[in-house]
Amino acid sequence: MKRLRKLLLLNVIGIVLIIYNTIPDYRTNRNTFPHLQSTTPFRDSTDKGGFPDVIVIGVEGCGNTVMMNFLNATGYFQVPNRTTYSSDFFTGNWERGEEWYRSLFTQENGQRITIENSPHYFYAYPPTIPQKMLTLNPNMKVILQLCDPIQRAFSCYVHNHKHYTPNIAGAFAEYARVHLLQLQGELNTKIDFHHQERHVLSKWNSRNRCIQAGLYVYHLERWQKSFNHSRMLILDGDDMIREPWTSYAKIQDFLEMPKLIHKEDWVLNNKTGQYCLKPSSRIPKPPLCVQPKSTDIQQPKEEIISAFTTFYKPYNEELFKILGYRYPWQ
Numbered sequence: 001m002k003r004l005r006k007l008l009l010l011n012v013i014g015i016v017l018i019i020y021n022t023i024p025d026y027r028t029n030r031n032t033f034p035h036l037q038s039t040t041p042f043r044d045s046t047d048k049g050g051f052p053d054v055i056v057i058g059v060e061g062c063g064n065t066v067m068m069n070f071l072n073a074t075g076y077f078q079v080p081n082r083t084t085y086s087s088d089f090f091t092g093n094w095e096r097g098e099e100w101y102r103s104l105f106t107q108e109n110g111q112r113i114t115i116e117n118s119p120h121y122f123y124a125y126p127p128t129i130p131q132k133m134l135t136l137n138p139n140m141k142v143i144l145q146l147c148d149p150i151q152r153a154f155s156c157y158v159h160n161h162k163h164y165t166p167n168i169a170g171a172f173a174e175y176a177r178v179h180l181l182q183l184q185g186e187l188n189t190k191i192d193f194h195h196q197e198r199h200v201l202s203k204w205n206s207r208n209r210c211i212q213a214g215l216y217v218y219h220l221e222r223w224q225k226s227f228n229h230s231r232m233l234i235l236d237g238d239d240m241i242r243e244p245w246t247s248y249a250k251i252q253d254f255l256e257m258p259k260l261i262h263k264e265d266w267v268l269n270n271k272t273g274q275y276c277l278k279p280s281s282r283i284p285k286p287p288l289c290v291q292p293k294s295t296d297i298q299q300p301k302e303e304i305i306s307a308f309t310t311f312y313k314p315y316n317e318e319l320f321k322i323l324g325y326r327y328p329w330q
């Protein structure tokens, strides 16, 4: 009887090992699925369309749509054949299937780069989104734009509530009072990083969403397991406003594309303080300017900012350590 149990146990260990060994490790070998390249080509010469070469994965509220407008204006990109740049394929539209996804990119493509922007992917459920992307296109690249998580949380809240909340700063303060404490309490009970990460991820569609999305360090780990430095570009959303040419130079290098947006194309609008792209032979009809300023919205109170600063600080510090770069957030 004892021996049987021992055998069973060894068997179970054996099976676990076998299963473990068949889980592809994207970190060490990106081409674990060479057979998929032939059965599900990510570039199809027929009219079925292709999977994207690059996906902007976030973060919502850090100026990704504006960035997409400038990239789209170069004419060098193929964007989804929809009214927005997003597909939400790996979240809400997964059930529609791969054919649907490919059909978004059926326009004439020539040498153009296929791109889409679904900026909640960065913090969205399920945790397997990065692996799923690479299964469809093993050469996939991702762009992530980060910005001050406090401002981001506020603009997320405003975005969701402005139509029916007149005192938006007051409502945000109330929201913060309840949810900051709650999230902090929940994180404190999940002692190790992995449990906290899972917990934060499980909240992506909850009322905490505006706050938990800003716990960047938890989400980043997950993406870096699948996308190494050569496949993941991380941008500073504030640069995009202060000196947009540096961000576009990085994007053009990262995507190994012609330099279509130059530093000297940007002019400062003295009235609004925004940078605008002037028409050139490369981009005859540019979209107007970087991030429009919203002056009509009250800003959150000082005490709320300070509560958020305390809350995010340890997570930001951990993030800066991983990135080897300090963002200018307080």
Ligand SMILES: *[C@@H]1O[C@H](CO)[C@@H](O)[C@H](O)[C@H]1NC(C)=O
Residues within 6 Å of the ligand: 072, 073, 079, 082, 083, 084, 085
């Ligand atoms: C992208 O650019 C094309 C060509 O200018 C335009 O027709 C299309 O509406 C733009 N896409 C979006 C989502 O704005």
Ligand SMILES: *[C@@H]1O[C@H](CO)[C@@H](O)[C@H](O)[C@H]1NC(C)=O
Residues within 6 Å of the ligand: 081, 106, 107, 108
């Ligand atoms: C976009 O898709 C619709 C139907 O799926 C098609 O009729 C239309 O021609 C497409 N537009 C472009 C620019 O490919």
Ligand SMILES: *[C@@H]1O[C@H](CO)[C@@H](O)[C@H](O)[C@H]1NC(C)=O
Residues within 6 Å of the ligand: 030, 228, 229, 230
């Ligand atoms: C990243 O991935 C590429 C392509 O698989 C590989 O050549 C490169 O060595 C990797 N770089 C790092 C830093 O792991």
Ligand SMILES: *[C@@H]1O[C@H](CO)[C@@H](O)[C@H](O)[C@H]1NC(C)=O
Residues within 6 Å of the ligand: 270
């Ligand atoms: C903006 O201000 C600078 C310096 O004050 C001035 O030289 C320039 O002509 C102004 N540009 C416009 C478009 O008003």
